Amino acid sequence: MTPQQYVQQKAVASGSSFYYAFLFLPAPRRAAITAFYAFCREVDDVVDEVSDAGVARTKLAWWQSEVAKSFAGQPTHPVMQALMPHTADYGIEQRHLQAVIHGCQMDLEQTRHLDFAGLKGYCHLVAGVVGEVAARIFGQSDPRTTEYAHTLGLAFQLTNIIRDVGEDAMLGRIYLPVSELQQFDVKAHEVLKRQYSDRFTALMRFQAERAHSLYDQALVMLPDADRRTQKPGLMMASIYRTLLREIEHDHFQVLHQRIKLTPLRKFWLAWKVQALGRM
Numbered sequence: 001m002t003p004q005q006y007v008q009q010k011a012v013a014s015g016s017s018f019y020y021a022f023l024f025l026p027a028p029r030r031a032a033i034t035a036f037y038a039f040c041r042e043v044d045d046v047v048d049e050v051s052d053a054g055v056a057r058t059k060l061a062w063w064q065s066e067v068a069k070s071f072a073g074q075p076t077h078p079v080m081q082a083l084m085p086h087t088a089d090y091g092i093e094q095r096h097l098q099a100v101i102h103g104c105q106m107d108l109e110q111t112r113h114l115d116f117a118g119l120k121g122y123c124h125l126v127a128g129v130v131g132e133v134a135a136r137i138f139g140q141s142d143p144r145t146t147e148y149a150h151t152l153g154l155a156f157q158l159t160n161i162i163r164d165v166g167e168d169a170m171l172g173r174i175y176l177p178v179s180e181l182q183q184f185d186v187k188a189h190e191v192l193k194r195q196y197s198d199r200f201t202a203l204m205r206f207q208a209e210r211a212h213s214l215y216d217q218a219l220v221m222l223p224d225a226d227r228r229t230q231k232p233g234l235m236m237a238s239i240y241r242t243l244l245r246e247i248e249h250d251h252f253q254v255l256h257q258r259i260k261l262t263p264l265r266k267f268w269l270a271w272k273v274q275a276l277g278r279m
Contacts, residue, residue: 022232035079053108151218155237161207235274
């Protein structure tokens with residue numbers, strides 16, 4: 001299997017909404033974003049799939065070394081072999097990849113965030129930086145597009161957090177800020193035991209309203225000069241925001257199940273943005 005085949009398989013197997021946005025890109029940009037997405041999946045899987053925290057730390061340390069070696073001209077992992085030919089063309093820097101790894105390391109050290117400011121710092125690493133790199137690959141001419149990408153990445157990550165509350169609880173993690181749990185009188189043990197209540201629903205509605213506000217902010221922040229090239233990000237926004245609305249429609253029944261859209265619906269939403277310019 002070639003490095004290019006490896007990253008393509010990684011992207012397809014994930015079933016992520018991101019994959020549907022990649023389909024409409026020109027081949028060179030599609031190859032770059034697929035390789036970068038595969039890198040993000042590799043390091044994220046270390047946290048999600050390795051039960052021994054010590055082993056996970058060792059693996060992430062290996063990835064830190066692999067990234068450094070790759071930028072020194074010696075990639076060994078197929079993901080890095082697929083990604084490195086694109087780094088110069090799209091301004092992908094070592095600091096971007098190391099930031100994503102650092103965000104995954106935070107997952108091993110910290111299962112709670114005291115307030116939204118703390119959560120936002122974590123989201124910057126695992127989503128904002130990812131959005132920044134993606135915007136560069138899609139085609140960025142205006143420096144203001146970076147701030148748009150960070151804001152949209154934060155909206156995506158908050159949507160993920162809302163969707164995954166139950167799955168995260170099974171791993172002993174609660175990403176909802178402690179101060180906001182207290183504000184809505186939701187106890188941590190209720191979340192960990194996946195117990196519904198009107199208080200939990202109110203807390204989740206508060207989270208969803210914040211995410212919607214960030215989607216709105218991001219769309220306003222996108223400079224007109226980059227609106228056409230940034231269509232893949234807008235496709236992902238359409239898919240993720242539709243998912244958020246589905247979760248709202250289902251009254252935030254996220255503790256016992258993972259609510260998701262069908263592949264056909266994701267493709268349809270992406271196509272609408274590509275062909276009709278509508279979200």
